[in-house]
Amino acid sequence: MCESKVQFIETVNRLFSAEKGAVVTSDIKNMVAYLGKVTQVFTSTDMNESHTAHTACGVAISPVQAAKCFEETLRTQIFAQGVALAIEDNLKLREGPIKILYAGTGPYATLLLPFLTSREKLPLEITLLDIHEENIAAVEALIAHFGLEDYNINVVLADATQWCPACPQTRFDIIISETMTALLKREPQVYIFKHLVQFLKSTGVLIPEEVSLKTWLTKRVDEEYEDLLIGEFFCLDQACALALNKGDESCLTSQLIIPDGDWAEHVVKLTTDIRVYRHLSLQEGDCSLNIAFVFSPYDAVLMPSKPITFSYIQPQSPDFEVVFPKPDWRQSEFTLPESEDVGELGIIQIKRAFQRAYIIKRGEKLTAPNDEWQAELAIYEALSLNPFEVMGKMYEVERFSDFEAWLLAQVGRLEKEQVDLLNENCRSQLSNQAPAVQRSLPEQC
Numbered sequence: 001m002c003e004s005k006v007q008f009i010e011t012v013n014r015l016f017s018a019e020k021g022a023v024v025t026s027d028i029k030n031m032v033a034y035l036g037k038v039t040q041v042f043t044s045t046d047m048n049e050s051h052t053a054h055t056a057c058g059v060a061i062s063p064v065q066a067a068k069c070f071e072e073t074l075r076t077q078i079f080a081q082g083v084a085l086a087i088e089d090n091l092k093l094r095e096g097p098i099k100i101l102y103a104g105t106g107p108y109a110t111l112l113l114p115f116l117t118s119r120e121k122l123p124l125e126i127t128l129l130d131i132h133e134e135n136i137a138a139v140e141a142l143i144a145h146f147g148l149e150d151y152n153i154n155v156v157l158a159d160a161t162q163w164c165p166a167c168p169q170t171r172f173d174i175i176i177s178e179t180m181t182a183l184l185k186r187e188p189q190v191y192i193f194k195h196l197v198q199f200l201k202s203t204g205v206l207i208p209e210e211v212s213l214k215t216w217l218t219k220r221v222d223e224e225y226e227d228l229l230i231g232e233f234f235c236l237d238q239a240c241a242l243a244l245n246k247g248d249e250s251c252l253t254s255q256l257i258i259p260d261g262d263w264a265e266h267v268v269k270l271t272t273d274i275r276v277y278r279h280l281s282l283q284e285g286d287c288s289l290n291i292a293f294v295f296s297p298y299d300a301v302l303m304p305s306k307p308i309t310f311s312y313i314q315p316q317s318p319d320f321e322v323v324f325p326k327p328d329w330r331q332s333e334f335t336l337p338e339s340e341d342v343g344e345l346g347i348i349q350i351k352r353a354f355q356r357a358y359i360i361k362r363g364e365k366l367t368a369p370n371d372e373w374q375a376e377l378a379i380y381e382a383l384s385l386n387p388f389e390v391m392g393k394m395y396e397v398e399r400f401s402d403f404e405a406w407l408l409a410q411v412g413r414l415e416k417e418q419v420d421l422l423n424e425n426c427r428s429q430l431s432n433q434a435p436a437v438q439r440s441l442p443e444q445c
C-alpha cells in the first residue's frame with residue numbers, strides 16, 4: 001500500500017527504473033489507490049456514473065475510464081518513461097524553461113505528474129488540459145497535494161482540438177496526448193495532434209512520436225506461421241499532423257496492393273504500433289492500444305494484385321473504412337460431391353456445402369439451389385448452430401476433416417439414430433417433400 005507521499009514516490013521511482021514489462025501490478029494498484037484517495041476519482045466507480053463527452057472530433061472518455069487507463073501497466077510504464085526521457089533530453093540541450101503541453105490529462109495527469117513528484121524542481125513550464133471539469137478539479141487537487149504549485153502549472157478546461165494559447169506566439173517543446181484506442185478508432189488523437197502541432201516548436205516533439213497502422217497477411221490456424229507484412233496504411237507523426245494542419249488530408253486515404261500468391265488459407269490483420277519516444281514503444285499484445293483486428297474471410301476476399309483501400313472517416317467517431325477488392329467471379333467447372341457423400345460424422349450434404357464454400361473462397365462462382373440451402377439450414381438448426389458461424393468456419397479451414405472436427409467440438413458425438421434422423425429430414429428437404437422454413441440465400445451464393 002502507498003500510505004504516504006514518500007511511499008508513493010518510492011513506487012513512482014520503481015516505475016521509472018523498471019525494464020519494459022517488469023513493473024509489478026501491485027505497484028500500479030497501490031499508486032491508483034493513492035491517487036484515488038487524493039482526487040476522489042476512483043477506478044472502482046461504476047462506469048455508467050461517469051460520462052463521456054462527444055465532440056466533433058471523437059469521444060472524450062469519462063473521468064473514471066481515463067483513471068482506469070493507469071491500470072494498463074505496460075501502457076502507463078512506457079508512456080510515462082517516454083515523457084520522462086523526452087524531458088531529460090530537452091534539459092540536456094538547453095537551459096530551459098522547457099515548455100510542455102499535455103492534452104487530455106484524465107484525473108491523474110498520469111504521464112507527467114508522477115514524474116514531477118519524484119524529481120527536484122525542474123525548469124519546466126507546464127500546461128495541463130482536459131475537456132472534463134472533474135479531471136481539472138482532480139489535477140488541481142494533486143498539484144496542491146504534492147506541493148507542485150512552484151511550477152506555476154497552467155490547468156485549462158478546454159477542447160484540445162480548438163484550444164489556443166493565450167499568447168499566440170507560444171510554442172511548446174513537448175506536446176503529449178494519449179487520446180487513442182487501437183487503430184485510432186473513436187478517440188480524437190489524430191485531430192488533437194492536427195490542431196496542436198501548430199503550437200509545437202520546429203525542434204519540438206510530439207508524444208507519442210509515431211502511431212503506425214499496418215496490414216498483414218496471417219494464417220489463422222497456424223501459430224508457427226510468420227505474418228507477412230503487406231504495408232503501412234497510416235502513420236500519425238509530426239509530418240502527418242503538420243500536413244493535416246495545413247489542410248492536406250491526402251494521408252487519410254491510402255491503398256495497399258495484395259501481393260501475388262495463393263492466399264486462400266490467410267486472413268487480413270491490422271495492427272497498431274506505437275513509438276512513444278525514441279526506443280520506447282508498444283506493439284501487438286502489449287496493451288489495449290495495440291489490439292490487432294482480424295477480418296473474417298467473408299469480409300476480406302484476398303485477390304492477388306488488387307488494392308485494399310483505407311479511408312479515415314466520420315470525425316465524430318473516427319475510424320478507418322477498409323474496402324477490399326470485389327471478387328471477379330469465374331464460373332467454376334468443379335463438380336461438387338454428391339449430397340450423399342459423407343465424412344466421419346456420416347451427415348449428408350455438409351461435404352457438398354463445404355466444397356461449395358471452398359470453391360467460392362477461390363473466387364469461382366457456384367450457386368446453391370434453394371432446396372439445398374434450405375436443407376443445409378435445417379441441419380444447422382437441428383444441431384443448434386448459427387449458420388453464419390458454420391459458414392465462417394467453412395471459409396476459414398482448408399480441409400473437410402478440419403471442418404468436421406470443429407463441428408464435433410461444437411455438438412459432441414452424435415448417436416446413429418440422431419444422424420439417421422438428420423439425414424432423413426435433409427433428404428426430404430432436398431426432394432422438396434416437406435416445405436422448409438423460408439429463408440433467403442446469402443448474397444455470395
Ligand SMILES: C[S@@+](CC[C@H](N)C(=O)[O-])C[C@H]1O[C@@H](n2cnc3c(N)ncnc32)[C@H](O)[C@@H]1O
Nearest residue numbers: 060061066069104105106110130131159160178
Ligand atoms: C485515454 S484518456 C488518457 C488519460 C491520461 N492522459 C493517461 O494517459 O492515463 C484520454 C483523456 O483525454 C481527454 N480528452 C479526450 N478528448 C479531448 C479533447 N478533445 N480535449 C481535451 N481533452 C480530451 C479525456 O477527457 C481523457 O481524460
